[in-house]
Each structure stands twice: as C-alpha cells, then as structure tokens.
Amino acid sequence: MTENNIDNTGDDTPKRVVGTPAAEEPVVSVKAEQARDDHNGPYPASETHFNSEEVQRRGEKVASAWFIIAFLGGIGFLVSYFLFTPGQIADPQYGQYSNMLLGGTLTLAMFGIGAGMTVWARKVMPHYEVSSPYDELPSNDEEKGSFSAFFMQGADESGFTKRPLMRRTLILAMVPLGLAPIVLLRDTGPLPGDKLKNTPWEDGRRMYVEGTHRYVRAEDLENDPYGMISALPAVDDDHYPHGISLNDAAKSVILLIKMPEEDWQPSMNDEIEVDGETGTRLNWTHNGIIAYSKICTHVGCPAALYERTTHRILCPCHQSTFDASDAAKVVFGPAHRPLPQLPIGVDDEGYLIAKGDFTEPPGPTFWDYAKD
Structure with missing residues (x-):
C-alpha cells in the first residue's frame, strides 16, 4: 500500500515516501x-x-x-x-x-x-x-x-x-x-615522582611496634602468641612516635612474622634484588622472621589478620589471602600481586633493622610499580 503525504500549505504535489527514490526536482513551498x-x-x-x-x-x-x-x-x-x-x-x-x-x-x-x-x-x-x-x-x-x-x-x-x-x-x-x-x-599539587615507589625504609633503619615507642627485638617474636607484630620505621629517635608522618606510615607499615624454617616453601629460594644487591628471599629473613608490607595489593586496605597454623595473611576488606610461607603469594581473593617483602637483619644491639627498601613498591596493583 502506498501513501502520499499532502503539503498542508495547499500544494497538493505528493511528497516522497521514505524508502522511495528522490524526485528529479526538489519541491519548494515558496516561489x-x-x-x-x-x-x-x-x-x-x-x-x-x-x-x-x-x-x-x-x-x-x-x-x-x-x-x-x-x-x-x-x-x-x-x-x-x-x-x-x-x-x-x-x-x-x-x-x-x-x-x-x-x-x-x-x-x-x-x-x-x-x-x-x-x-x-x-x-x-x-x-x-x-x-x-x-x-x-x-x-x-x-x-x-x-x-x-x-x-x-x-x-x-x-x-x-x-x-x-x-x-x-x-x-x-x-x-x-x-x-x-x-x-x-x-x-x-606537585607531581609524585618516585614517592609512590620509595618508602622511609633503608639499610640500618630500626623499627618499632605500631602504636608504641618500643623498638623491636628478635626475641619479641619468640614469645608473641600470635607470631606476628605490626611495625613501622623509626625515622627520628628524638620524637614520639619516632618522627614518622601519617603518609609515610601508611605506605611503610609492615608485618613481622616468625615461622619454623621447615614450613618455608621452595619459592623462598627465588632470587630477588634489593638496592642493587641480589639474594634469595630467605637471605632477607632473620632466624625465621620475615617482613611483608601490610598494605593489600588490591585496593590498599591493611592486611592485618594472620593465621599462625596455616601462615595465611588475610585482608578483611575483600578477603584477599596471601601465603606468608610462599613469598606472600595470593591464594584467594581479588588481589593480583604478592605482598612486597622487606629485607631485614639485626644491628649490634640486637634490634631488628631493615636492610633496604621493599623488593617492589607497596600498595594497590593499579599503581605503576615498575622500577625502571
């Protein structure tokens, strides 16, 4: 069926229906x-x-x-x-x-x-x-x-x-x-530069228990019933709590965990490089004590829960789970990257110290964590 639309102005010339060929001469309403x-x-x-x-x-x-x-x-x-x-x-x-x-x-x-x-x-x-x-x-x-x-x-x-x-x-x-x-x-504000890649941790830096002014010794982990201590870098010994700012604390907080050496997984023998020095992950531990970043690599929540029997570190925000005995690799949840490890040792007075910065920048995966 074909329909013709008639111009309301009085011109009864039929208009073209959509889908039909165009007329050879355009229709105008004004002469x-x-x-x-x-x-x-x-x-x-x-x-x-x-x-x-x-x-x-x-x-x-x-x-x-x-x-x-x-x-x-x-x-x-x-x-x-x-x-x-x-x-x-x-x-x-x-x-x-x-x-x-x-x-x-x-x-x-x-x-x-x-x-x-x-x-x-x-x-x-x-x-x-x-x-x-x-x-x-x-x-x-x-x-x-x-x-x-x-x-x-x-x-x-x-x-x-x-x-x-x-x-x-x-x-x-x-x-x-x-x-x-x-x-x-x-x-x-100014561009961040390398601030997201570096933290206050450096070779020889002591650490103190989070929420206190007490430096951490290796024997503190021996008597701890949970086998885990949350610690921060001591930037300034003359100020409580050791002169660290909130921004620095947010990205440098660590978990100190002690576990039997027979529980370490083979991946702990993988080589890593920290501040130009190469060694295995076990080289950066001390008497079964290992340090990991406390900041979850998913969206930056504190992965503050630790299960001593299974060596699992749990982030309560989205249930990302990391295996402390296996280089803090992800075993469950939305995180895609292991928790960075901090190389540690002891100084002449028996206090735990850092031997450099993290093996890779801490924090959520969406940051650019490439070193080069």
Whole structure:
C-alpha cells in the first residue's frame, strides 16, 4: 500500500515516501519570484526575518557590553583565587569570603556570556525555521562542493564576521575562562615522582611496634602468641612516635612474622634484588622472621589478620589471602600481586633493622610499580 503525504500549505504535489527514490526536482513551498532582490541568504525571503540595521547595531553594542562584563567577571575569578592563601581559606572567617568571591565572579562571567549570546541571537542573527527533507543519506558531489560556501554564508548571516566589536568582546570574555582550568591545576599539587615507589625504609633503619615507642627485638617474636607484630620505621629517635608522618606510615607499615624454617616453601629460594644487591628471599629473613608490607595489593586496605597454623595473611576488606610461607603469594581473593617483602637483619644491639627498601613498591596493583 502506498501513501502520499499532502503539503498542508495547499500544494497538493505528493511528497516522497521514505524508502522511495528522490524526485528529479526538489519541491519548494515558496516561489522564487517572492524573494527580495537584496536577499542573499540560503532561505526564501518570505521565511526569513531580519531586524533593521539600527536594531542590529544596538544589539551588537548590548551583546558586547555583556561580553565585557563577562571578561571582568573572569578576571575577578582569577584575582579571587590568588587573593587568599591556603591558610586563610581554611579559616572559617576568611574561607566564606573566598567562596563568595569565587562563586560570585564565576557566576557573573558565565551569566555575561550567556546574556550576550542571547542578545546576539535575538537582535543580530536572522530568524527562520530550518527543516531537512528525508533524502538519500549519501551526499552527491554538488552538495559536497557547496558545503563550504553554505557554511561561510551562515557565518556571514550570523554577524560574526562583519560585527568586529561583538566578535572581539566575545573572544575577550572567553580568555579568562579558558585560563581558569589551567590555574586551578595548581591545587593538584606537585607531581609524585618516585614517592609512590620509595618508602622511609633503608639499610640500618630500626623499627618499632605500631602504636608504641618500643623498638623491636628478635626475641619479641619468640614469645608473641600470635607470631606476628605490626611495625613501622623509626625515622627520628628524638620524637614520639619516632618522627614518622601519617603518609609515610601508611605506605611503610609492615608485618613481622616468625615461622619454623621447615614450613618455608621452595619459592623462598627465588632470587630477588634489593638496592642493587641480589639474594634469595630467605637471605632477607632473620632466624625465621620475615617482613611483608601490610598494605593489600588490591585496593590498599591493611592486611592485618594472620593465621599462625596455616601462615595465611588475610585482608578483611575483600578477603584477599596471601601465603606468608610462599613469598606472600595470593591464594584467594581479588588481589593480583604478592605482598612486597622487606629485607631485614639485626644491628649490634640486637634490634631488628631493615636492610633496604621493599623488593617492589607497596600498595594497590593499579599503581605503576615498575622500577625502571
């Protein structure tokens, strides 16, 4: 069954149904002789409404005024950002003024651009309805060749090319807003560099029991009923708790575990390299005591649970389980990487010390932990 769509304007010429070939001649609703002689636009004059030149010039001035206001608002935003120091922003008295200035100037800048564009569209640009008939999707060579001319014709009608005052003030208003994201990058802080790959652990660094100020001796693990101690590096002996910051503590906390040597798995004889020195994993232990990072390699939760009979280290967040007797390899859960091992020894006074940094950077797997 075939249907013909009849034009409501009175023209009973049948329109093409979707899926049928295009007509040889396009159907137009306005005859050519109805167009004004001075009209050069792509649409018939009867469908196009132009404001008078006086109205267009007045609209250009009003739009330019809004763009200048937007420019001043953008400059005010940048000035407000640098006006207060980080310490003043944290202070409730100054912080509220900072928020008010930043929000107010940014609102003024965005509103000025929007108001200017609205005046531009209503007073300067021509008004007509645009409709595209359903036709074959691929464009013919004539349509492709005329696109550039059609685009430039539209730009000329918009007033962007022949209204320099409005064009320049719009560009001027956009400059501060374009710079704002670059300025705000300052709040992201410096690049981390190698901070994610290195920790305070180094050769000769003593360790203390987490939550205390007591250094760890090897015999402390002999009498511990759980066979496990959570420890941190002693960075500064003169300050409690040994001068380590929260950030450093979060990535350097370790588990000290003691187990019988007959329980070690063959993988403990694998060679590893720490600070340029090569040795087996057993070389980096002391009298059956081994140190692993306490930070789970899944999403960084503390793997703080240890089952002495099976030598399993459990992360309570997502149940990632590591085998302490087998180089802390993953035996269950979503983690994909073993817990990094810390090489340890003892100093002349019998205190446990680190013999270098971790065998690989600690923390979640999504960090780039490549050494080179």
